[in-house]
Each structure stands twice: as structure tokens, then as C-alpha cells.
Amino acid sequence: QVQLVESGGGLVQAGGSLRLSCAASGRAFSNHAMGWFRQAPGKEREFVAGISRMQWSTFNTNYADSVKGRFTISRDDTKNTVYLQMNSLKPEDTAVYYCAARLWRDPSQGWDEYNYWGQGTQVTVSS
DSSP states (O other): OEEEEEEEOHHHHHHHOEEEEEEEEEEGGGGSSEEEEEOOOSSSOOEEEEEOOOBTBBOEEEOOOOTTTEEEEEEETTTEEEEEEEOOOOGGGGGEEEEEEESSOOOOGGGGGEEEOOOOOOEEEOO
């Protein structure tokens, strides 16, 4: 089992920044690829960003087109934590943000490919 707890959400004006954190406990965090997803009211959960487990001293990342160049995913396996740095926020980024863990090398854009989920943290961007 892996337990995930997100933090760092809040209310921010358009153009501002937030950094989300997801702290993991339980089974070996470093063995899991990690993903961030979001869900806005009335919409389906969508992939935001993913990061692989370490491979040859580096991580692979990928992003949804809507956040490329604005969001950065990273992880610190010594702290069992994954981060999502969000810059140049837009009102359409408003959603509940979830982190997820996948017992696999690489992340997936499919939410049903993940084994464990956090409870979510609300991000609201005002115009």
C-alpha cells in the first residue's frame, strides 16, 4: 500500500504561482511512477503531468499540452515527495488536483493505470 497526501492548494490570481506537494508513505516510493491529475466541476479527471521512477540517474517527464511550459513536475525520493510547480496560472486551471502512484517504470496519461490516489487539493485561480 502507498498512502498519498497532497498539500499546497489554494486561491491565487491569474498569472500567479502555486507549488503542490504530494507526500507518500508505505511501500517503496521510488519504485513508482507518479502522476498529477485534475478534475474540474462537471468535467472528467484529466492528466496534467507525470514523472517516471529513476532510470540511469534521471527521470522522464511528460505533460498535457494545456500545461506545457507553465507546470513542472519533480520528485525527491529522499523525501518520498512529488511536486507540481504551477506558474502563469489561468482560471481554466481551477480544479481539484490529485496525485497518483503507479507501480511501473513510466507514468501513464490514463487515470485507470494508477494504483494509489491522494484525497486531492483544491486550486482556484481567479480572473
